[in-house]
Amino acid sequence: MLQFFVRREPKISFVKRKMPRLAYVCRVDGRHGQVPRAMHLHEERAEAVLVLQGSGSYNIAEKQYTAQAGDVLFFNSGVLHDETAVEDRDIVTLCIAVQGLELHGCRRNALLPENIAPLVHLGEDFSSVERMFSLLVDSVARHEPAELLEYLTQALIVKLADCASRHGEPFVPIKEDLGLRIKDYIDAHYCEQLALPQMAGVLGINAYYLAHAFKEKTGYAPMQYVTRRRIGEAQNQLINTERSITEIAMHCGYNNSNYFQRVFHTVVGMSPGQYRKYWIEEME
Numbered sequence: 001m002l003q004f005f006v007r008r009e010p011k012i013s014f015v016k017r018k019m020p021r022l023a024y025v026c027r028v029d030g031r032h033g034q035v036p037r038a039m040h041l042h043e044e045r046a047e048a049v050l051v052l053q054g055s056g057s058y059n060i061a062e063k064q065y066t067a068q069a070g071d072v073l074f075f076n077s078g079v080l081h082d083e084t085a086v087e088d089r090d091i092v093t094l095c096i097a098v099q100g101l102e103l104h105g106c107r108r109n110a111l112l113p114e115n116i117a118p119l120v121h122l123g124e125d126f127s128s129v130e131r132m133f134s135l136l137v138d139s140v141a142r143h144e145p146a147e148l149l150e151y152l153t154q155a156l157i158v159k160l161a162d163c164a165s166r167h168g169e170p171f172v173p174i175k176e177d178l179g180l181r182i183k184d185y186i187d188a189h190y191c192e193q194l195a196l197p198q199m200a201g202v203l204g205i206n207a208y209y210l211a212h213a214f215k216e217k218t219g220y221a222p223m224q225y226v227t228r229r230r231i232g233e234a235q236n237q238l239i240n241t242e243r244s245i246t247e248i249a250m251h252c253g254y255n256n257s258n259y260f261q262r263v264f265h266t267v268v269g270m271s272p273g274q275y276r277k278y279w280i281e282e283m284e
Helices: 123-141 146-167 178-189 196-203 207-218 222-240 245-251 257-268 272-283
Strands: 021-028 037-040 046-053 055-060 063-068 071-075 081-085 092-099 119-121
Touching: 021 123, 021 146, 037 222, 046 063, 046 123, 055 071, 063 071, 071 146, 092 123, 092 146, 119 146, 123 146, 178 196, 178 207, 178 222, 196 207, 196 222, 207 222, 222 245, 222 257, 222 272, 245 257, 245 272, 257 272
Parallel strands: none
Antiparallel strands: 021 092, 037 081, 046 071, 046 092, 055 063, 055 081, 071 119
16 A cells, blocks of 8 residues: 655645636647637736647747647736747647636746746656646536636646746846837737838837848838737637627727738638637637
8 A cells, every 4th residue: 555645734826825717728629720829918817738749839928939749838918929830740739728816926817937938848747737637628628516627727727837847947038129129119009000100200210220120039020010919919809709800800900890801811811700610619
């Protein structure tokens, strides 16, 4: 017989024992993983994504990461990111999103401290994390009691935080420069009517120099980035709200709904209506 004793004074992970609320869990298969998610952020929730197979390219807080099977990605609230499957390598993931999260050493709705990089290689912990993730996903799908889902959510978060503390690598922030100044301006105003000369005038620099500095920093032309931010926000609203497509278009900076739908199709590969249906089916 094997007998193990629990430590008498376990570490308390949650601030004032405030427990987070599960927003959703989902499994994204290879077919859904091929649909790009343009630049977006989550204001009131944190997400963790476990990669089961394949690989994907993620831009998180101005840095590029390639995640493979056995990795977990952390998206703290308010952190800009996008995601794209690597060609010919279908990515399959499990995802959890929580709200009201307050972990010791982290700001509100953050799974990671600011000094740890958002991509963590799980190593030998992968199998146990996968089992916990799968149990939660299956329990939600079976409509298990809310109290059970609450405990499973808490357990998974504690496990993920522990893995990040043991396996995480230091996050090295990017030094402030002109490219980031431009990006910060676009991030604050992308839903407004922006044009290159107008941005150059506000920032007090030459339009050509602005475009060059921004592309050198981000890999995108300024207006291309504006489009990605708008479409990313539109994807968020299609998934998380019941707003009409016309309302979403207006909220994301498009005065013409038909033009918005054409741009959306160009970026995502399907219409806004198809995209909404696509993700509703995935979450059910």
